[in-house]
Each structure stands twice: as C-alpha cells, then as structure tokens.
Amino acid sequence: EVQLVESGEGLVQPGGSLRLSCAASGFTFSDYSMHWVRQAPGKGLDFVSAISANGGSTYYADSVKGRFTISRDNSRNTLYLQMGSLRVEDMAVYYCARGIASFWGFDSWGQGTLVTVSS
Amino acid sequence: QSALTQPASVSGSPGQSITISCTGTSSDVGTYNLVSWYHQRPGKAPKLMIYDVSKRPSGVSNRFSASKSGNTASLTISGLQAEDEADYFCCAYARPGTLLFGGGTKLTVL
Numbered sequence: 269e270v271q272l273v274e275s276g277e278g279l280v281q282p283g284g285s286l287r288l289s290c291a292a293s294g295f296t297f298s299d300y301s302m303h304w305v306r307q308a309p310g311k312g313l314d315f316v317s318a319i320s321a322n323g324g325s326t327y328y329a330d331s332v333k334g335r336f337t338i339s340r341d342n343s344r345n346t347l348y349l350q351m352g353s354l355r356v357e358d359m360a361v362y363y364c365a366r367g368i369a370s371f372w373g374f375d376s377w378g379q380g381t382l383v384t385v386s387s
Numbered sequence: 388q389s390a391l392t393q394p395a396s397v398s399g400s401p402g403q404s405i406t407i408s409c410t411g412t413s414s415d416v417g418t419y420n421l422v423s424w425y426h427q428r429p430g431k432a433p434k435l436m437i438y439d440v441s442k443r444p445s446g447v448s449n450r451f452s453a454s455k456s457g458n459t460a461s462l463t464i465s466g467l468q469a470e471d472e473a474d475y476f477c478c479a480y481a482r483p484g485t486l487l488f489g490g491g492t493k494l495t496v497l
Binding site: 305313315318327328329330363368370372373374375376377378380 | 485
C-alpha cells in the first residue's frame with residue numbers, strides 16, 4: 269500500500285523558514301516524480317513544486333520561486349520542501365503527492381501538514 | 388497564469404447524471420492532454436478520479452468519465468450516489484512547467 273507521511277508542521281513568523289518532509293513507503297520511490305500541493309484554509313488546491321524521479325528536474329509555482337526548494341533523497345525514500353521568506357499567504361495545509369506516469373498529475377496523496385505563518 | 392474556471396456548485400438527485408466543466412485557455416487545457424480530476428471530502432486529502440483527460444485509475448467507478456473539447460474539460464458522474472458528495476477539482480498542465488487548478492465545485496446529492 270502506498271503511504272506518504274508528511275512532517276514538519278509548525279508556526280513560523282513572516283520572513284521565517286521551515287522544512288517539510290514526506291516519508292514514502294509501499295512503492296519504489298526512485299521510480300516516481302513527486303510533488304507538493306497546498307491548500308489554504310477553506311480554499312482550493314494550489315500547485316507548489318515538483319521534482320523528477322532522479323531529482324534532475326525541478327519545477328516551481330511563480331508564487332514560491334526563489335523562496336522554496338524541493339529536493340529528494342532516494343536512499344531515504346524522502347521528499348523535502350525547504351521554505352524560506354515565508355509570507356502570510358503561504359499559510360496552508362501542504363500535501364505531498366506521487367506523480368502519475370505522465371508526471372503532471374497525482375495518484376496518491378499524504379494526509380497533509382499544516383504550516384501557519386503569523387506574527 | 389489564472390486558475391481554471393469551474394462552477395462553484397452543482398447538484399443532482401440519486402441516480403441522475405451531472406457534469407462539471409473546467410475552462411482554461413489555449414495555453415493549458417486547450418493544448419495539452421494533461422487534465423486530471425480529484426475529489427475531496429471535508430478534512431481529507433484529495434483523491435485522483437481521472438487523469439490524462441479521460442483515463443480512470445484502477446479502483447475508480449466507471450460511473451466517472453471525462454472528456455475535453457477545445458479549452459474546456461468536463462467530468463461526468465452518472466448514477467449519482469450519496470457517497471459522490473464532495474468537492475471536485477480539475478487540474479491542467481500549463482507551460483512552462485506548472486499546474487493550474489480549478490477553484491473547485493461542490494457537488495450536492497439531493
């Protein structure tokens with residue numbers, strides 16, 4: 269069974285940093301692209317970032333480009349999102365998701381982890 | 388890029404069929420066959436229902452179907468059941484290397 273478990277939930281002040289992790293199990297992690305998607309309270313879904321299976325290609329939403337960095341450790345079956353210069357509008361539940369074969373879509377999701385940005 | 392446009396809500400009675408539209412532009416929905424649909428119940432993670440415009444993952448009921456015409460993608464649910472009540476989001480690839488989501492459609496089964 270595919271399992272994705274996010275961690276790193278926290279409260280951070282505007283301008284601060286936080287790192288999220290996503291531990292994967294139940295599949296060959298190194299065979300799949302991985303993504304981060306977020307959802308502000310009561311709002312819709314927003315693409316944040318994506319990384320190819322071998323980590324060689326990364327993609328970012330314009331809203332986080334230059335502030336967030338996606339990475340992965342295939343030896344540890346773990347996906348990361350390093351978030352910096354956090355803004356109030358970054359406050360959301362962050363989901364990690366496994367990419368589909370054509371990369372641009374998600375066939376499994378974690379339960380999400382809450383990032384709160386407030387002074 | 389702007390988000391994709393979905394109706395805020397749709398409703399139907401059990402056994403009926405409903406269709407949710409998702410309108411983008413020629414830069415996303417209209418060009419790439421990379422449209423996916425997700426449903427999400429309150430407090431839960433989204434679940435993939437359709438990918439690559441019209442493909443259904445294993446385990447998803449064949450009551451769910453989808454298509455695309457021009458810049459608009461559509462999700463149809465036939466034989467509505469109470470368990471289908473959820474929020475539905477469309478998602479499409481948009482050059483250069485990003486994904487757009489629709490604002491979501493709340494499906495109410497009357």
